Amino acid sequence: MVGIITYGAYIPRFRIKTEEIARVWGANGKEIAAGLGVMEKSVPDLDEDTITISVSAARNALLKRDVNPDDIGAIYVGSESHPYAVKPTAVTVGEAIGATPVMTAADYEFACKAGTAGIQTCMGLVKSGMIKCGLAIGTDIAQGAPGDALEYTAAAGGAGFFIGNDDVIAEINHTCSFTTDTPDFWRREGQAYPRHGGRFSGEPAYFKHIQGAAKMMLEQMGTKPSDYDHAIFHQPNAKFPRNVSKMLGFTSEQIKPGLAVPTLGNTYSGAVPVGLSATLDVAKPGDRIFVTSYGSGAGSDAFDITVTDAIETEIDRKASPSVADMLSDKVYLDYAQYAKHKGKIVMQS
Amino acid sequence: MRDVAVIGIGLTEFGEKWDTSFRSLCVEAGSKALEDANLDGDQIDEMFVGNMSGGRFVLQEHIGALISDYSGLASTTHIPSTRTEAACASGGLAFRQAVTCVASGMQDIVIAAGVEKMTDVGGGETTDTLAGAADREWEGIYGVTFPSLYAMIAKDYMHRYGLTREQLAQVAVKNHYNGARNPIAQFRKEISLDTVMNSTLVADPLRLMDCSPVTDGAAAVIVCPLERAKEFTDTPIKVLATTQATDTLALHDRRDISTLDATVAAGNRAFDMAKLERKDIDFVEVHDCFTIAELCAIEDLGFCKKGEAGRLTEEGYTALNGDLPINPSGGLKSCGHPVGATGVKQVCEIVEQLRGEASGRQVDGAEIGMSHNVGGTGATVVCNIFGRV
Numbered sequence: 071m072v073g074i075i076t077y078g079a080y081i082p083r084f085r086i087k088t089e090e091i092a093r094v095w096g097a098n099g100k101e102i103a104a105g106l107g108v109m110e111k112s113v114p115d116l117d118e119d120t121i122t123i124s125v126s127a128a129r130n131a132l133l134k135r136d137v138n139p140d141d142i143g144a145i146y147v148g149s150e151s152h153p154y155a156v157k158p159t160a161v162t163v164g165e166a167i168g169a170t171p172v173m174t175a176a177d178y179e180f181a182c183k184a185g186t187a188g189i190q191t192c193m194g195l196v197k198s199g200m201i202k203c204g205l206a207i208g209t210d211i212a213q214g215a216p217g218d219a220l221e222y223t224a225a226a227g228g229a230g231f232f233i234g235n236d237d238v239i240a241e242i243n244h245t246c247s248f249t250t251d252t253p254d255f256w257r258r259e260g261q262a263y264p265r266h267g268g269r270f271s272g273e274p275a276y277f278k279h280i281q282g283a284a285k286m287m288l289e290q291m292g293t294k295p296s297d298y299d300h301a302i303f304h305q306p307n308a309k310f311p312r313n314v315s316k317m318l319g320f321t322s323e324q325i326k327p328g329l330a331v332p333t334l335g336n337t338y339s340g341a342v343p344v345g346l347s348a349t350l351d352v353a354k355p356g357d358r359i360f361v362t363s364y365g366s367g368a369g370s371d372a373f374d375i376t377v378t379d380a381i382e383t384e385i386d387r388k389a390s391p392s393v394a395d396m397l398s399d400k401v402y403l404d405y406a407q408y409a410k411h412k413g414k415i416v417m418q419s
Numbered sequence: 420m421r422d423v424a425v426i427g428i429g430l431t432e433f434g435e436k437w438d439t440s441f442r443s444l445c446v447e448a449g450s451k452a453l454e455d456a457n458l459d460g461d462q463i464d465e466m467f468v469g470n471m472s473g474g475r476f477v478l479q480e481h482i483g484a485l486i487s488d489y490s491g492l493a494s495t496t497h498i499p500s501t502r503t504e505a506a507c508a509s510g511g512l513a514f515r516q517a518v519t520c521v522a523s524g525m526q527d528i529v530i531a532a533g534v535e536k537m538t539d540v541g542g543g544e545t546t547d548t549l550a551g552a553a554d555r556e557w558e559g560i561y562g563v564t565f566p567s568l569y570a571m572i573a574k575d576y577m578h579r580y581g582l583t584r585e586q587l588a589q590v591a592v593k594n595h596y597n598g599a600r601n602p603i604a605q606f607r608k609e610i611s612l613d614t615v616m617n618s619t620l621v622a623d624p625l626r627l628m629d630c631s632p633v634t635d636g637a638a639a640v641i642v643c644p645l646e647r648a649k650e651f652t653d654t655p656i657k658v659l660a661t662t663q664a665t666d667t668l669a670l671h672d673r674r675d676i677s678t679l680d681a682t683v684a685a686g687n688r689a690f691d692m693a694k695l696e697r698k699d700i701d702f703v704e705v706h707d708c709f710t711i712a713e714l715c716a717i718e719d720l721g722f723c724k725k726g727e728a729g730r731l732t733e734e735g736y737t738a739l740n741g742d743l744p745i746n747p748s749g750g751l752k753s754c755g756h757p758v759g760a761t762g763v764k765q766v767c768e769i770v771e772q773l774r775g776e777a778s779g780r781q782v783d784g785a786e787i788g789m790s791h792n793v794g795g796t797g798a799t800v801v802c803n804i805f806g807r808v
Contacts, residue, residue, distance in 0.1 A: 268542055274437040
């Protein structure tokens with residue numbers, strides 16, 4: 071059955087605390103951190119972008135398990151912060167892992183769910199026999215305007231999944247999607263920062279679509295929340311996934327391993343991929359995982375996944391850092407250093 | 420002048436109505452009012468629609484014709500339809516125009532509606548749009564917003580009358596208690612004193628829980644000559660007074676910033692018109708856009724001396740089972756404040772109470788009720804008094 075052959079994540083080392091950002095804007099940091107459930111967020115280094123994050127995540131996956139580059143027939147990188155408007159991120163990843171030239175590649179954008187859209191594309195190509203193996207990555211150096219509510223959470227990171235048919239470590243039993251035209255969050259061509267509809271991004275956007283896809287999955291599979299060992303929901307903050315999981319009938323224990331947002335922030339297209347990586351880091355053979363992403367604009371992709379024995383026999387999960395390892399290996403920045411890292415201080419050449 | 424009665428009321432649910440348009444909200448309230456009065460649309464002679472800022476909230480002007488059109492009356496009976504605007508008192512104005520229209524003998528059956536759709540724009544634009552209710556040249560242009568204007572009133576009031584922060588918070592606690600019992604309220608939940616005291620500071624001393632919310636909603640009321648009212652309903656409610664007053668647009672031009680002279684004037688006129696005294700009133704719907712506004716309203720309408728309303732609120736005098744229940748609907752704070760609709764919603768609440776149909780929040784023995792609707796910081800005030808027939 072189609073599934074995940076190996077996986078890897080990458081999170082930049084730098085962090086800024088919610089309270090430090092609030093200090094600059096004269097806001098109540100403790101209150102904001104408690105309200106969002108986000109204590110700190112990751113910050114990229116000066117020379118990191120979604121290409122370097124993608125390459126690092128792909129290499130971390132390959133450290134866990136060797137994949138013959140000739141078998142990689144497709145690479146999709148989902149992000150809303152591709153370094154180039156025209157020139158794909160995916161080709162640089164392909165060169166870096168030696169998968170070129172006999173492969174197809176493309177960059178995806180669907181707000182925060184472009185990564186899971188890439189997984190679905192790879193599944194289709196593998197199931198149809200067009201390719202042996204495909205790589206899907208979700209990553210972002212998330213954008214949030216200084217002073218906007220998004221600035222407290224917009225973080226950097228990503229994860230990649232090699233999708234194939236043979237000796238998979240996790241079978242993807244089913245996927246389905248729920249999509250509408252709902253303008254809750256957008257960024258036009260040439261604009262530096264996204265805009266959003268404030269509270270409109272909640273109930274009629276995030277909650278409606280995640281619940282739509284998740285209920286569809288439960289119905290199509292004839293399952294109930296308690297049939298799953300773990301669940302991952304898109305995590306723009308900690309409050310939304312906690313609430314939506316409760317609404318659907320999942321417990322806080324089920325979402326715990328995949329809830330990285332309190333100390334990572336919102337990595338947009340990277341959020342669910344990083345959450346799934348963190349869950350696979352600790353999953354046991356036989357564990358069943360429920361995944362639902364969300365991308366503004368708006369849509370949700372749901373996945374029903376079963377971990378196989380191969381997670382213990384075919385890959386070496388310790389060969390590259392786990393999400394927990396990367397989250398605990400950190401260097402704090404103050405807001406001035408953060409501004410430099412994010413390119414908000416323009417230096418003379 | 421003819422006596423006038425309310426024969427039908429209609430309300431939408433108040434809240435963030437993401438899936439309902441401006442026109443749909445208004446038509447829904449109007450249809451409910453028609454149903455309540457057992458009327459068909461073509462029996463309506465004239466329409467007034469209160470709306471503060473369709474132009475900025477949903478980029479729509481020409482509201483009178485729009486609502487007539489979507490009520491199915493523009494191309495059939497071609498009724499006259501007029502939009503009224505006085506900021507947050509727009510709805511109060513629509514109702515008063517409808518009553519005047521019938522009292523004068525010009526028309527027989529008139530509908531007054533109020534509507535606002537505030538959630539289609541971002542919070543900053545909402546705040547700035549509402550700031551248009553103040554004096555743009557002397558207040559808004561310098562960055563003054565409504566929370567800050569009412570915060571100045573609250574500061575002045577606390578300084579002069581020794582009002583405590585806790586007493587101010589009790590207004591919100593009481594209104595949420597009532598709103599929790601109102602099926603159309605935006606926030607149908609009780610809150611504690613701690614919740615108010617610990618909520619985010621908006622403009623010192625006002626906290627988030629001192630402020631009415633941003634709301635979508637609509638309300639409609641149908642009036643006719645009292646002598647014809649029994650044709651349509653067994654429980655007509657008589658309009659005993661409808662009055663209006665103005666004051667300076669800018670807060671700083673007032674004689675006294677924590678007394679709303681327009682409330683005093685409209686209130687006095689209402690009692691004169693109804694030939695009633697304060698003690699005759701069983702309950703009041705006042706314009707609590709901020710908690711401090713409720714205290715000012717109780718005093719400026721003459722129900723107690725200046726500086727006493729905080730203590731009375733704390734002692735339960737204004738509670739649902741108190742001597743003078745204030746805002747049994749939950750007020751603007753808990754029921755919500757779709758600015759153009761609020762004045763008409765207040766009338767709907769009073770009619771429900773006087774009919775004895777406000778289950779769960781019914782004021783015992785309600786015979787006479789009063790409403791008080793404010794535009795801006797008190798530049799326009801509309802007061803109405805109603806009684807059972």
